[in-house]
Amino acid sequence: MMARVLVGCETSGIVREAFLARGHDAWSCDILPADTPSNRHIVGDVRDVMRGAWDLMFVAHPPCTRLTNSGVRWLSVPPPGRTTAEMWADLDEGAALFSAVWNVPHIPCVAVENPVMHRHAKARIAGYAPPAQTVQPWQYGTDPDGPDNERKRTCFWLRGLPVLTPTGTLDGTTARDSVHKASPGPDRWKQRSRFFPGLAAAMAHQWGDHAARAYERRAA
Numbered sequence: 606m607m608a609r610v611l612v613g614c615e616t617s618g619i620v621r622e623a624f625l626a627r628g629h630d631a632w633s634c635d636i637l638p639a640d641t642p643s644n645r646h647i648v649g650d651v652r653d654v655m656r657g658a659w660d661l662m663f664v665a666h667p668p669c670t671r672l673t674n675s676g677v678r679w680l681s682v683p684p685p686g687r688t689t690a691e692m693w694a695d696l697d698e699g700a701a702l703f704s705a706v707w708n709v710p711h712i713p714c715v716a717v718e719n720p721v722m723h724r725h726a727k728a729r730i731a732g733y734a735p736p737a738q739t740v741q742p743w744q745y746g747t748d749p750d751g752p753d754n755e756r757k758r759t760c761f762w763l764r765g766l767p768v769l770t771p772t773g774t775l776d777g778t779t780a781r782d783s784v785h786k787a788s789p790g791p792d793r794w795k796q797r798s799r800f801f802p803g804l805a806a807a808m809a810h811q812w813g814d815h816a817a818r819a820y821e822r823r824a825a
């Protein structure tokens with residue numbers, strides 16, 4: 606039982622590898638090369654790559670800095686070196702990418718990950734609906750010292766997929782806050798948007814298998 610899975614906007618390969626480990630035919634794609642070279646990474650715009658025949662597409666945190674609640678202040682007071690017009694243009698671009706992947710017509714199972722959005726972003730997204738669920742990485746972890754024991758509110762917009770059931774044994778009391786405390790520097794955005802292996806494994810298991818079963822029903 607195997608699904609063809611596209612993981613868009615991912616250079617780390619964390620989600621792609623989780624789907625591969627579960628036996629799915631998984632590929633990542635990003636406009637940047639993979640962090641670790643892989644023959645299962647496509648360099649390109651996810652809007653082009655998604656045109657292929659995929660059973661499931663997961664888009665990992667598409668560029669979201671202009672869509673999120675935490676960044677809404679930049680729309681009225683831009684950061685040093687940027688103009689208000691540029692900030693609004695970035696917002697339009699981010700919303701257009703989100704709209705394109707969220708509304709892709711031919712992929713039966715779609716999940717998009719993003720933080721909580723502000724009202725200007727919601728207004729620009731075609732067919733906007735509230736996220737189906739919000740999860741925390743620690744809910745999918747078992748080791749208090751492991752990489753999943755982190756606090757980071759993550760929203761999933763889902764189409765054709767069930768909400769994820771937590772698989773972990775942690776209760777959140779010892780969860781770290783590394784995402785918000787990531788040290789300043791050129792790689793800060795990468796550290797902040799890196800995915801979590803326990804959550805990725807749950808997605809591969811629950812969503813990958815759901816997409817494969819849906820494929821078998823369509824093919825029967």
Ligand SMILES: C[S@@+](CC[C@H](N)C(=O)[O-])C[C@H]1O[C@@H](n2cnc3c(N)ncnc32)[C@H](O)[C@@H]1O
Nearest residue numbers: 614615616617635636650651665666798799800
């Ligand atoms: C916030 S990061 C997500 C990182 C991801 N969670 C991971 O573990 O690799 C957003 C990613 O989207 C990529 N990106 C931006 N626009 C894109 C596009 N149109 N098509 C594909 N990837 C894109 C960026 O290069 C960046 O790697």
